[in-house]
Amino acid sequence: MKKEMKIAGMKCEGCANTVSKKFEAVSGVERAVIDLENQQAIVESEKDIPTSAFKEALADTPYEVVG
Structure with missing residues (x-):
């Protein structure tokens, strides 16, 4: 399966x-x-x-799943 998500807060390759x-x-x-x-x-x-699993994975970072 493929899931596409928008991610907010990424500015560089290190972020990615x-x-x-x-x-x-x-x-x-x-x-x-x-x-x-x-x-x-x-x-x-x-x-x-679930998308919530990915939101939780980013909880301790400055990035977030949006949309």
Whole structure:
């Protein structure tokens, strides 16, 4: 499955790498690709993972899932 999410607060590749690592640590996530230019994350997983899990993964960062 693929899930696309808008991410607020990313300004550089370091930001994108942090979001990627946080998302890949979520149980069930196979891969997280971060598009810094479009402020977007594309997450691949075997099953549907609720958006709330990704919001929680970013809780201790300055980034957030929006929309």
